[in-house]
Amino acid sequence: MATSASAFVPGHVTGFFSAHPNDDPTKAGSRGAGVTVSEGVTVRLEAGNGLELNGEPAEIESVDRVLGALRATARVVVETDLPLGAGFGVSGAAALGTALVINDVFDRELSENELVTIAHGAEVQAGTGLGDVVAQARGGVPIRLEPGAPAHGAMDGIPARGTVEYVSFGELNTEAIISGETTMLTAAGQRALSALVEEPTVETLMENSRRFAREAELLTPRVQEVIEDVSAAGGEAAMAMLGETVFSVGTGLSDAGYDAEQCEICLTGAHLQ
Amino acid sequence: MATSASAFVPGHVTGFFSAHPNDDPTKAGSRGAGVTVSEGVTVRLEAGNGLELNGEPAEIESVDRVLGALRATARVVVETDLPLGAGFGVSGAAALGTALVINDVFDRELSENELVTIAHGAEVQAGTGLGDVVAQARGGVPIRLEPGAPAHGAMDGIPARGTVEYVSFGELNTEAIISGETTMLTAAGQRALSALVEEPTVETLMENSRRFAREAELLTPRVQEVIEDVSAAGGEAAMAMLGETVFSVGTGLSDAGYDAEQCEICLTGAHLQ
Numbered sequence: 001m002a003t004s005a006s007a008f009v010p011g012h013v014t015g016f017f018s019a020h021p022n023d024d025p026t027k028a029g030s031r032g033a034g035v036t037v038s039e040g041v042t043v044r045l046e047a048g049n050g051l052e053l054n055g056e057p058a059e060i061e062s063v064d065r066v067l068g069a070l071r072a073t074a075r076v077v078v079e080t081d082l083p084l085g086a087g088f089g090v091s092g093a094a095a096l097g098t099a100l101v102i103n104d105v106f107d108r109e110l111s112e113n114e115l116v117t118i119a120h121g122a123e124v125q126a127g128t129g130l131g132d133v134v135a136q137a138r139g140g141v142p143i144r145l146e147p148g149a150p151a152h153g154a155m156d157g158i159p160a161r162g163t164v165e166y167v168s169f170g171e172l173n174t175e176a177i178i179s180g181e182t183t184m185l186t187a188a189g190q191r192a193l194s195a196l197v198e199e200p201t202v203e204t205l206m207e208n209s210r211r212f213a214r215e216a217e218l219l220t221p222r223v224q225e226v227i228e229d230v231s232a233a234g235g236e237a238a239m240a241m242l243g244e245t246v247f248s249v250g251t252g253l254s255d256a257g258y259d260a261e262q263c264e265i266c267l268t269g270a271h272l273q
Numbered sequence: 274m275a276t277s278a279s280a281f282v283p284g285h286v287t288g289f290f291s292a293h294p295n296d297d298p299t300k301a302g303s304r305g306a307g308v309t310v311s312e313g314v315t316v317r318l319e320a321g322n323g324l325e326l327n328g329e330p331a332e333i334e335s336v337d338r339v340l341g342a343l344r345a346t347a348r349v350v351v352e353t354d355l356p357l358g359a360g361f362g363v364s365g366a367a368a369l370g371t372a373l374v375i376n377d378v379f380d381r382e383l384s385e386n387e388l389v390t391i392a393h394g395a396e397v398q399a400g401t402g403l404g405d406v407v408a409q410a411r412g413g414v415p416i417r418l419e420p421g422a423p424a425h426g427a428m429d430g431i432p433a434r435g436t437v438e439y440v441s442f443g444e445l446n447t448e449a450i451i452s453g454e455t456t457m458l459t460a461a462g463q464r465a466l467s468a469l470v471e472e473p474t475v476e477t478l479m480e481n482s483r484r485f486a487r488e489a490e491l492l493t494p495r496v497q498e499v500i501e502d503v504s505a506a507g508g509e510a511a512m513a514m515l516g517e518t519v520f521s522v523g524t525g526l527s528d529a530g531y532d533a534e535q536c537e538i539c540l541t542g543a544h545l546q
Contacts, residue, residue, distance in 0.1 A: 100432055111416065111473035112430035140544070143384065150429070157385035159373055161545045200384035267541040271413070272434045 006044040007100035008273045009093035010036040010266035011082045012135045012142075013166070014241040015209030018189030019130055019182040020147035025121035029147030030131035031193050033205055034241075035249065036139050036266040037164050041080040041090055042273075043097030045105055048075035053084075053094075062095035062129075065122035072102045085171035087243025089132030095119040096133050096270050104272055112137065116270075117149035139269035141205070143196060160202045161267065165253040165260035168245040169222055177218070177242055188215035202236070202249050209238035220244055229256040279317040280373035281546050282366035283309040283539035284355045285408045285415075286439070287514040288482030289489075291462030292403055292455040293420035298394035302420030303404035304466050306478055307514075308522065309412050309539040310437050314353040314363055315546075316370030318378055321348035326357075326367075335368035335402075338395035345375045358444035360516025362405030368392040369406050369543050377545055385410065389543075390422035412542035414478070416469060433475045434540065438526040438533035441518040442495050450491070450515055461488035475509070475522050482511035493517055502529040 235252020
C-alpha cells in the first residue's frame with residue numbers, strides 16, 4: 001500500500017442552519033451558511049487499522065463508515081489544531097479526508113462528487129453533522145441552498161476573503177440537538193437563509209447568524225457575553241453551530257480584547273496534498 | 274472608489290468538450306473536462322475606463338459585457354503570464370475576475386453563483402468560450418457534466434493534484450470553431466465524457482482528450498508530433514482546446530526534452546485576493 005497520500009480538509013463553522021432529515025442519507029442535510037477556515041484537518045494512512053487523532057487512539061464513526069463504504073482497511077491518522085466538538089466540523093473533515101486518501105491510495109477511481117457523497121452520507125448516518133462535508137468540499141464562505149450530497153444539494157457562496165478569529169469554551173452535543181425537536185430552529189434557519197440570499201454579504205451572514213442563535217435558543221450566556229463585547233468594540237461575531245464557540249470575521253475578537261485563534265477564510269476546498 | 278481589491282482566476286485548459294448552444298446564454302455552454310492551473314489572471318481596477326492587458330491597451334469583449342451587466346465604469350487592469358489565445362481561457366478569466374472585483378469595489382452584493390453567471394453569459398455572448406468560466410470558478414480538475422451557468426449546469430471533479438506542463442505554438446480561432454459546424458466534435462466530446470464519468474482519473478482524462486482531438490480533427494501536425502514524443506517518453510499529454518498548445522499532467526513534456534512552462538493543478542477556484 002502506498003502511504004504517501006495525504007488530504008487537507010478545512011474547518012467549517014456554521015452560522016445558521018435548518019435541518020432536513022431524510023431516510024436517504026444522500027438527500028438528508030441542512031440548509032444554511034458559514035465560513036471555511038484555513039485551519040483544518042489532515043488525514044493520511046498507515047498500514048494496519050484503527051484511528052489516531054492527534055497522536056491518540058480515537059473513534060470517529062463517520063470515518064469508520066467511509067472505510068466500510070470504500071471496502072478499505074487502513075490505519076487512519078488524523079491531525080488537527082482545531083478544537084474538537086466545538087463546531088468546526090472535525091468529524092466531517094476526517095470523513096472527507098479519509099474518502100480522498102483511500103480513493104487515491106487504493107485506486108478506487110471515484111470522482112470528487114462521489115467521495116463527497118460517501119463522506120456526507122457517513123456523517124449523516126453517524127448523526128454528527130448535516131452540512132459540514134459539502135461546505136468543506138467547496139471552501140470559501142459556502143451557502144447551502146438545498147440540503148444533501150452533490151446530486152441533490154445546491155451550493156452558492158459569498159465572495160469574500162480575510163481573517164477569521166475564534167474562541168472556544170468547549171463542546172455542545174450536536175447529535176442531541178440535530179436529532180431532537182428542530183421545528184423552531186428550522187424556521188429560524190429558513191428566515192436567515194432568505195435574508196442572506198437576498199443580500200449575500202459577510203455582514204448579512206453574521207447578523208443573521210446572531211439572530212438565528214437567539215431565535216433557536218442555542219445561545220449560552222458565555223457566548224452571548226463575548227458576542228456583545230465584540231459588537232461593543234465595533235466588530236462582527238456569531239456563535240458556531242454547534243459548539244460553545246464564538247467566531248468573528250475580521251479581527252473583531254482580538255479588537256475586543258480576547259485572546260483569539262486567528263486564521264483565514266479558506267480559499268481551497270478539501271484536496272489531496 | 275476603493276482600488277485595493279484584486280481577483281485571481283486560474284487558467285483552464287480544456288481537454289475535450291461538446292458544444293451546447295442555446296438562445297439563453299446562461300443555458301448555453303459545454304460539457305467536457307480539463308485542468309485548472311496555478312498560473313492565471315489577476316484583475317484589479319483603477320479610476321478611469323478602458324482595459325489594460327499586461328501593460329498595453331486592449332479590448333476583451335467579455336470584460337466589456339461584464340462591466341455593462343454590472344453597470345460599472347472603471348479601468349480594468351489585467352495581468353497574466355499565460356499565453357493569449359492559446360487555450361487557457363484568459364478571456365473567461367478576465368471576465369470572471371472583473372465580475373469579482375467590481376462586485377467588491379462597487380458593493381454590488383452579488384453571490385459567487387451570480388457573478389459566475391454574469392461572466393459565463395458575457396463569455397458566451399462574446400463567442401470566446403463556452404465552459405472556461407464555470408471551470409475557473411471551481412478550480413481543481415473540473416468535469417462539466419451539464420452545460421451552462423450554475424443554475425443550469427452541473428460540475429464534478431477528478432480528485433488529483435500535481436504538476437502541469439505546457440508548450441504553446443500560438444492561437445487557434447475559438448470563435449470560428451465553436452460557432453461553426455460542431456456535429457462531429459460534439460459526438461466525440463460526448464463519447465469522451467461518458468468514458469471519463471465511468472472512470473474519473475487523470476489518465477482517462479488525458480487518453481480521451483487525445484482521442485477527442487483526433488476524432489474532432491482539431492489536431493495540428495506540430496501538436497501531434499509533441500504528443501507522440503511525450504507518449505514515447507512514457508508520459509501523458511494532450512492538446513488544449515482551443516489553442517495550438519500541448520499540456521501534460523506530470524512532467525511529461527520536460528521528460529520528453531521540451532522546454533515547457535511548469536505549473537500546478539490549481540487548488541483554488543477564482544477568488545478575491
